[in-house]
Amino acid sequence: MQRTMLAAGAALLALTALATAQTRPSYAPGPQNITLPADWQQRFVRYATVDKADRKIIRHMYVNPESFAAIRSGQPAPHGTLLIMADTRARLDPQGNPLLDTAGRFIPEPGWIAIGTQQKEAGWGEGYGPEQRNGEWEYAAFTGSGERRNIPLNSCFGCHLQARAGQDFNFTYWDYAQARR
Ligand code: HEC
Secondary structure, three states, X not given: OHHHXXXXXXXXXXXXXXXXXXXXXXXXXXXXXXXXXOOHHHHOXXXXXXXXXXXXXXXXXXXXXXXXXXXXOOOOOOOOOEEEEEEEEEXXXXXXXXXXXXXXXXXXOOOOOEEEEEEEOOOOOOOOOOOOOOOOEEEEEEEOOOOEOOOOOHHHHHHHHHHHHHHOOOOHHHHHHHHHO
């Protein structure tokens, strides 16, 4: 009886292992690894907003709540972190200059005009050369309405690597964690 149960258990384990191996696709580098979650606007936490005077846009930075709960100052973001940078136009006065709210910040026009993302998962980044690899981060670009943009992403890797290799390859999320505590 006990042996039968053991055998059944072993068979079940083997089956589970097989199923897991089959459902987890093998990693290949590239932006296809990142999916924009359908519910990110409801679920994600906005942790920073950056006014860009030169481009007259506002960048709204969001992160998944699981990562937001786990970040620590001076430490890399946890696996599973998805950073979403969603841009809006700034509202302009008749002369074309950005209008300011009472806090001196730009005022967003409704509607995203572009979305950039970076995501980190265990084992990602394999296959990129040292001149490009950003640890375990991948990048992907989307239109404002969330459609994938098939544009070259070398510059994303290059700039984030050059400026932020010592800060987990990102700008605002690292800085946010530093400032939070
Ligand atoms: C020339 C440098 C440069 C390039 C190229 C670049 N970024 Fe960034 N990125 C920044 C800076 C600086 C910030 C901080 C916000 C700001 O000041 O605009 C940022 C912020 C971000 C953020 C928000 C999280 C963070 O790191 O603060 C994401 C997501 C992002 N970039 C994705 C991308 C993607 C995707 C591309 C390529 C399509 C890209 N970036 C190309 C410099 C760059």
